[in-house]
Amino acid sequence: MRVRIVLAVLAVAGLAACTPGPGSSPSPSGSASTSPSPSGPGGTGSATAKPTPSVPQPTPGRGDAELSIIVKPSATAAALSYTLVCKGGVPAPESHHPTAAAACAALQKNPGLLTRTPRPADQVCDQRYGGPQTATVTGTVDGVNIDSTYKLTDGCEIAAWAAAADVLGSSGAGS
Numbered sequence: 160m161r162v163r164i165v166l167a168v169l170a171v172a173g174l175a176a177c178t179p180g181p182g183s184s185p186s187p188s189g190s191a192s193t194s195p196s197p198s199g200p201g202g203t204g205s206a207t208a209k210p211t212p213s214v215p216q217p218t219p220g221r222g223d224a225e226l227s228i229i230v231k232p233s234a235t236a237a238a239l240s241y242t243l244v245c246k247g248g249v250p251a252p253e254s255h256h257p258t259a260a261a262a263c264a265a266l267q268k269n270p271g272l273l274t275r276t277p278r279p280a281d282q283v284c285d286q287r288y289g290g291p292q293t294a295t296v297t298g299t300v301d302g303v304n305i306d307s308t309y310k311l312t313d314g315c316e317i318a319a320w321a322a323a324a325d326v327l328g329s330s331g332a333g334s
Contacts, residue, residue, distance in 0.1 A: 222248025222267030226298035226305065228256070230329050233291040241328050243298075261325040270300050272323055275307045278315060285314025294320070294327045 228241040243259060244251040248267030250259035265272060273296050278284075289311030296307045309320045309327060320327065 220270030220301040224266050224300045230294045257328045265325040273305045289317040
């Protein structure tokens with residue numbers, strides 16, 4: 160009987176510890192908040208905050224681009240050369256690209272798509288080989304100079320290629 164009472168007391172104490180009560184977590188305004196409420200100007204915050212995404216979402220751009228794209232299927236194959244010119248996210252007549260509309264739309268949605276930063280030395284990448292393809296992209300997107308290279312030598316490079324596939328005009332591995 161005593162064991163049941165002790166277990167009941169522990170269970171109630173555990174629930175009480177998990178349930179916010181008055182005064183348990185003050186809001187930014189200094190008063191206690193016991194129910195979720197949306198934050199807004201002068202709001203009291205929210206008891207259930209949504210996690211902030213670790214990757215910032217791209218800000219749409221103007222969709223203006225002038226790019227030269229060279230894709231080399233293998234070391235011995237002839238290179239494929241594309242020209243992509245976008246105005247307001249729409250391909251211009253001088254574009255010579257297999258997926259020009261998709262490429263211009265992708266660049267307008269995410270103008271930083273082709274901006275590659277050096278990979279941190281401690282970044283772990285899958286050790287898988289995606290193929291001998293390489294690609295080089297030079298030019299401008301919304302006035303920002305682009306000079307990026309792509310290859311399929313490991314998981315990180317394969318992911319970068321896949322993200323830029325609409326612009327590269329090729330899916331990379333297996334294409």
